[in-house]
Amino acid sequence: MPVVACTSQQPGSPAQSQNQTETKGPVGPVPAGLDKFYSQPLSWGACAPYATTDDAKSLFRGDGLQCARMTVPLDYANPAGDTITIGVLRHKASDPGNRIGSLVVNPGGPGASGMTAAANLASQVTQTDLGKRFDLVGFDPRGVGASEPDVSCLTDQERDQERSQDLDLDGSPAGVAKQEAEAKDFASKCAQRTQHSTAMLANIGTRDVAKDMDVLRSVLGDQKLTYLGYSYGTRIGYTYAEAFPGNVRSMVLDGALDPNQDEVESLVAQGAGFGTAFNQFAAWCAAQRSCALGQNPADATKAFQDLVRPLIQNPILLADGRKLTFDDATLGAIQALYSQQLWQPLDSGLTELKRGIGTTLMALADQYNERDTSGHYSNTQDAFTAIRCVDDPRVTDKAKILDAENQYDKVAPFLDDGLPKGAALDACAFWPVPNTSEPHEPHVSGLPPVLVISTTNDPATPYQAGVNLAKDMNGALLTFEGTQHTVFLQGNSCVDNVGTQYLVDGTVPAAGKRCAGQ
Incomplete structure (x- = not known):
């Protein structure tokens, strides 16, 4: 994803230096033993201390950006045990009177920084319907970037x-x-x-990131999750949908991984x-x-x-x-x-x-x-x-x-x-620990329609993977005719209009909807 300019100060956006502590949770269902995590306050402040790369150092100086640390269990099977923290970045909705909630973003990888991705997108969406009506929120998944400890x-x-x-x-x-x-x-x-050694490595997978994202949903004060996932971020999305189908408001999955493919099949594809x-x-x-x-x-x-x-x-x-x-x-x-x-x-x-x-x-x-x-x-x-x-299995x-x-x-x-x-x-x-998940068709029920975006000549996540995922999740498919990896919020007005309308009011495109490169 190309680096964009830092955000400008916008009406309704807090200055970066404005510190504030908010307690908005618990909201929605709370799994047993996790009350203190779902109800924790977030102390928002300057983002500069969270920067771990040169790009982040530049981006995190942008006006209107706030950062915080969220505490989660190292091992969800033992919530009373060791804890770790997740770095979170936010750019508030520029029209707070018409705010819908938070739009949580993950750029994929696995291992890419969601904080950097959100900071990248902030200036692009501030004056769009998305930026006006949603807080744009990015998080660094456990072990990644500003989250502590990181995998080393x-x-x-x-x-x-x-x-x-x-x-x-x-x-x-x-x-x-x-x-x-x-x-x-x-x-x-x-x-x-890596701090916590094998315990950290054993609990770093998508299974646990999805659980962290539900804690984040609650502490942000959102009854249901609105999510945008790119590339591997689609796996986080459909894993979350499996674990918490009743907590999903809407979900855009762009550049999908095929959930049924094993590591070797995915590599060849x-x-x-x-x-x-x-x-x-x-x-x-x-x-x-x-x-x-x-x-x-x-x-x-x-x-x-x-x-x-x-x-x-x-x-x-x-x-x-x-x-x-x-x-x-x-x-x-x-x-x-x-x-x-x-x-x-x-x-x-x-x-x-x-x-x-x-x-x-x-x-x-x-x-x-x-x-x-x-x-x-x-x-x-x-x-x-x-x-x-x-x-994935070794x-x-x-x-x-x-x-x-x-x-x-x-x-x-x-x-x-x-x-x-x-x-x-x-x-x-x-690897010193066993796998915690494996390829399979997502099993979801009670899920609102999701929007899958797939690009015909996507080099990294081939088009058919998106077709398969949309079918597996009973979701809507938007086809983009082009040669690039992912497309939403990257300048194609057809795709951006369809995705924005879906995220704002839940409208899915008609079957067979296609957008061409501009």
Whole structure:
């Protein structure tokens, strides 16, 4: 999601320095033993102390933003035990007289910051019906960003070192053994360096985030939840709907994960999405005056491979002492395929690569990894792995892994490194705690209609996943015809109008409703 300017002070919006403590809960049903959490006050104040990245430091200075910490049980099975805190950011409705409630936002990941996402969106929605009638609220899921404790696995230096090695390209028995040793070491470091150790890792999954979100609903004073989830945030949404169907007011799920797919199936489906997006990029690039991949889209895959495969043996040394590897070059391309706004930088980066320059592709890879210019990483990648390892059963069948790798190369051939495949187990195979959920069709009853938005050429969460989720949840489907990852509140007036009308008054679009790119 692109970074937008900080918000301006708006009528009805509190100045950032205005501290206030509010007690609005408990509201709605309270699960047994959780009264003190559902009724807790929130002490709102300046957001600057919550910033953990350069982006957040800039965004959190915006006028009209308030932040607070919410306390939740570390383990909901033992609410009298240890507690942790969740970082929450709010931008109040600019028309408080017509306020409906709170719109809770999650940008996905897993591991991405909901506080940063809400701060990003604040200036865009302030003078829209959404901004006028809803408090915009983002939270950092447990273990993420400003929430405490955060998941901590690798230091900044270790992350740089990991990226410099291209370990996953060696499919030999010795290479696979080395990859698995690294994966086992990563899992061990996560347990050693994360506060509360395995107890935190055992309770970091979507199952528990959904419970945190119901506590948040109550302490915000909302009888029912209004929710906007992007990408993995759709999983939080449908998990919440399963656990608390009677507490849902409305729910927009944009860029859906298919709830029935396991980790391997999801990976291959995502590969197909990136393969399609690459072909769309190649066609766009070929139509430009000059294109790093040439003027024939049919030759683009080979042209891309010819540019990036030499990096396997000869990475490019950068001015800061790091090296652009094959993995980082392809990761930079993947980052650019998330949005057409990054297609021009991708072409520029590939043009640079022809001259032995890796600056732009590395910058795109850094953007994906959330590495700032000072060399500091957010904990998104650590949290991503920790959450994924408890959200899905571990995969230990090497034949299945190898088959998935071969399928991935077929559906996303531009990413094929051309080397023999191995079948290394990932960190989840060595995770110190078991999974707490698994893929399944959501079982919901008493749920109001939800709105699922799915993009025809979404590279990361393919279109059919949204079709399937809308069917599984008996919800409405809005189709966006475009090539990007998620679309609501990103400038398409057709999508924004449909989604806003739904969130404000519950109106779902007619069956078969489609919006085209502008």
